[in-house]
Amino acid sequence: MGRTPPHPEVSEFGLQQVLEALVDPVRRSIVTQLDASDADIKCGDFDIPVSKSTATHHFNVLREAGLIRQYYVGTARMNTLRRDEMDQAFPGLLAALTTPQARAAQPLAG
Amino acid sequence: MGRTPPHPEVSEFGLQQVLEALVDPVRRSIVTQLDASDADIKCGDFDIPVSKSTATHHFNVLREAGLIRQYYVGTARMNTLRRDEMDQAFPGLLAALTTPQARAAQPLAG
Numbered sequence: 432m433g434r435t436p437p438h439p440e441v442s443e444f445g446l447q448q449v450l451e452a453l454v455d456p457v458r459r460s461i462v463t464q465l466d467a468s469d470a471d472i473k474c475g476d477f478d479i480p481v482s483k484s485t486a487t488h489h490f491n492v493l494r495e496a497g498l499i500r501q502y503y504v505g506t507a508r509m510n511t512l513r514r515d516e517m518d519q520a521f522p523g524l525l526a527a528l529t530t531p532q533a534r535a536a537q538p539l540a541g
Numbered sequence: 542m543g544r545t546p547p548h549p550e551v552s553e554f555g556l557q558q559v560l561e562a563l564v565d566p567v568r569r570s571i572v573t574q575l576d577a578s579d580a581d582i583k584c585g586d587f588d589i590p591v592s593k594s595t596a597t598h599h600f601n602v603l604r605e606a607g608l609i610r611q612y613y614v615g616t617a618r619m620n621t622l623r624r625d626e627m628d629q630a631f632p633g634l635l636a637a638l639t640t641p642q643a644r645a646a647q648p649l650a651g
Binding site for chain 2 (some may be wrong): 445447450451453454456459516520521522523524525526528530532533537538
């Protein structure tokens with residue numbers, strides 16, 4: 432458990448930081464893939480066209496903005512969308528980015 | 542009427558371009574000021590902490606993304622929020638950015 436990275440509380444979520452996280456198409460793809468999945472997703476299992484180290488950067492940005500929660504299962508780093516907490520901070524924002532229209536406008540998978 | 546600048550059709554709105562427009566706090570402030578106003582607003586009448594030429598750039602970015610419509614009344618360039626058209630393209634997005642929570646998180650006026 433000591434390896435669990437730090438996560439902001441809902442009260443610490445900032446709209447500017449959240450939007451800066453979501454403006455990147457790779458990060459938005461990670462969010463929409465999590466939104467569409469019934470289960471949490473391992474870092475290595477996302478369909479994103481970037482190197483592992485670049486992906487790690489994107490996961491960090493999402494985690495620091497409050498969009499995802501990360502935890503370990505063995506050596507796998509798992510990712511959960513913090514949907515309820517994000518809805519509490521900024522109602523409707525995640526929903527607006529995962530509508531059929533928004534997903535169709537998504538240039539990347541997810 | 543020849544001075545009316547070009548505006549994209551709804552079918553041309555792009556989520557990436559819209560988010561890049563909205564990630565800037567000055568531009569988001571212009572949008573929230575229009576959202577909160579009963580009337581259209583002249584370019585010179587917004588409460589934004591930037592020079593006139595910088596403001597003009599921000600208005601252009603918003604117009605090209607489809608977020609605002611600009612038209613002249615005499616020498617005044619007026620601005621309207623394209624709320625219905627944006628809702629058609631990306632339902633809920635403008636609403637999510639103008640909730641009380643989002644407005645409270647807005648660093649600038651509006």
